[in-house]
Amino acid sequence: MATVDLMGKALAALAAADTPMTMDIVHGLIDPGEVTDPLAISEVAELLDLSPHTLRYYERCGLIEVDRDSHGHRQYDAAAVRRLVFLSRMRLSGMPMRDLQQYVDLVDRGDVTVPERLDILVEHRDTIRRQIRELQLSLLATEYKIATYGGATGP
Structure with a gap:
């Protein structure tokens, strides 16, 4: 999902809440729920309202590492989904990819x-x-x- 689409979703959530902006609203913008089993790329794309292309792009850029099953299909665990939620929120706020890459590198260290x-x-x-x-x-x-x-x- 493009940043502008994420912004539209966020603004709609804020308008629907009709309350002052709080961290609870921010946390609820993209809620992965309880991910217990690994998810396929299509499931993660639907869950986070991102395109599979965006998910593969984040992987190519080094923002996320994704395990593969025995057939080579991507399998997103709970940690990967949590990282994608964070990445989505930062992209929604306009954080440049280079800053995200630097941040993720620091987290991984x-x-x-x-x-x-x-x-x-x-x-x-x-x-x-x-x-x-x-x-x-x-x-x-x-x-x-x-x-x-x-x-x-x-x-």
């Missing part, structure tokens, strides 16, 4: 890299906050023009 991971996430959070401010300014300018033409502004 162990707890000694926690400070570096924190730096990546803090920098990404700051970028998101800047983008929100820029979007708020753009919204204000758009509403101004709508009002100029006699249209109604607001929700």
Whole structure:
């Protein structure tokens, strides 16, 4: 699923909740549920609303390692699904692939890299906050023009 599709899904979830944004809403955007048995690529694609192409792309980029069965078919375990949920959330937030690759590399190197991971996430959070401010300014300018033409502004 493209980032723009994930954003649409997230915005719809927020609108349906009709409550202030909380971490519970964020956690519920992509919920893999209890994955007990390995899943095929088609099952993971459906579960996470991602395309099989995207899943294979993440694997080629080194973001995820996936076991294979005796026939060579991908088998996603619970850990792989959890990582894909995280990757999906970060892509939804606009994190560049190179930053995701760096982050995943650090995760794979162990707890000694926690400070570096924190730096990546803090920098990404700051970028998101800047983008929100820029979007708020753009919204204000758009509403101004709508009002100029006699249209109604607001929700």
